[in-house]
Amino acid sequence: MAELTAAHDLVQNLAQDVVAGKRRALARAITLIESQKPSHRAQAQDLLSALPKDRQAVRIGLSGTPGVGKSTFIEAFGMFLADQGLKLAVLAVDPSSARTGGSILGDKTRMDRLSRHPGAYIRPSPSQSHLGGVGRRTREATMLCEAAGFDVVLIETVGVGQSETMVAGMTDLFLLLMAPAGGDELQGVKRGIMEMADLILVNKADGDLMPAATRTCADYAGALRMLRKRPRDPQDFPKAMMVSALAETGLQAAWDDMQTLIQWRRDTGVWDAIRADQALGWMQEEVQSGLRAALETHPQAGAVLAQVQGDVRAGTLAPSTAAHRVLQAFAAGGAEFSDTENSPDSR
Numbered sequence: 001m002a003e004l005t006a007a008h009d010l011v012q013n014l015a016q017d018v019v020a021g022k023r024r025a026l027a028r029a030i031t032l033i034e035s036q037k038p039s040h041r042a043q044a045q046d047l048l049s050a051l052p053k054d055r056q057a058v059r060i061g062l063s064g065t066p067g068v069g070k071s072t073f074i075e076a077f078g079m080f081l082a083d084q085g086l087k088l089a090v091l092a093v094d095p096s097s098a099r100t101g102g103s104i105l106g107d108k109t110r111m112d113r114l115s116r117h118p119g120a121y122i123r124p125s126p127s128q129s130h131l132g133g134v135g136r137r138t139r140e141a142t143m144l145c146e147a148a149g150f151d152v153v154l155i156e157t158v159g160v161g162q163s164e165t166m167v168a169g170m171t172d173l174f175l176l177l178m179a180p181a182g183g184d185e186l187q188g189v190k191r192g193i194m195e196m197a198d199l200i201l202v203n204k205a206d207g208d209l210m211p212a213a214t215r216t217c218a219d220y221a222g223a224l225r226m227l228r229k230r231p232r233d234p235q236d237f238p239k240a241m242m243v244s245a246l247a248e249t250g251l252q253a254a255w256d257d258m259q260t261l262i263q264w265r266r267d268t269g270v271w272d273a274i275r276a277d278q279a280l281g282w283m284q285e286e287v288q289s290g291l292r293a294a295l296e297t298h299p300q301a302g303a304v305l306a307q308v309q310g311d312v313r314a315g316t317l318a319p320s321t322a323a324h325r326v327l328q329a330f331a332a333g334g335a336e337f338s339d340t341e342n343s344p345d346s347r
């Protein structure tokens, strides 16, 4: 009991330090929410519940295939924002990092100038491959960064379809970074990804690449016009524009456009509606993953599952009947939910 109280006090102090903007506390808090240990999960829930809910950052998702210039862009754009006195946190979603051994070193050295700026905080991606786990971790880390008073939380993801959908589902704005390309490469961009983008930034619009960048930008602008107009967008959005992360050009224009979009969405209530939908979506995801985990470890349901699997395979039992039996065993047997209790209320 005394141990529990001590842990509770520790978490309350940590929450206070995070809110006071102490970087080391933020780093420790993110480490806590990344931990899979059940006792840490309970503390993480406590921590998130103790955070104030009235601080909002602009959450920006950024995606693009490797080599397109994401780190160069984040460094340039991050410095641009930080030099204006804005506080910026960078989080990374990299489901492949477990395979490649993690980009822990990579992230720090990739954004050398930004990582040394007092207004910026860069959190390397954890070596965790399970997309669901990465999603929760990133949402919770975003909550922590908002509570810590950051103005902008930028979430970077590598161009893998599923992680893009996930990041678009937890951000206010979604940026797609593209490289100048030959005419036919446009086809390669998945329509779904284009539909998620609020701004397509054609990077490397400099030097010899300028003509190709101009052509590519016009192609994307054309393609965006063909997509169905989203009611949540003002005139001219989503749009394609050119930037150069290396020459640091186009950054002001890109930021201006983001501000326009943000202001429009705030004025029309779209901003709150998107956040409300995302909060609800997060809760539903947590419920589903909690149910799935409980089902997987449920003895009676597991026994029925083992029993019916062969029959379903053999075609002697209808899949829906078999599923019904498994669920009935689950419902009858009582279930243990270890992690979804006390879920933090999100915004």
Ligand code: GDP
Pocket (backbone or CB within 6 Å): 064, 065, 066, 067, 068, 069, 070, 071, 072, 073, 203, 204, 205, 206, 209, 243, 244, 245, 246, 247
């Ligand atoms: P990431 O894999 O998407 O993070 O891409 P990087 O930021 O590591 O950049 C990949 C390569 O593209 C590097 O050699 C960069 O120097 C180069 N690069 C990035 N941005 C620009 C740009 O605006 N112009 C030019 N010419 N090269 C760039």
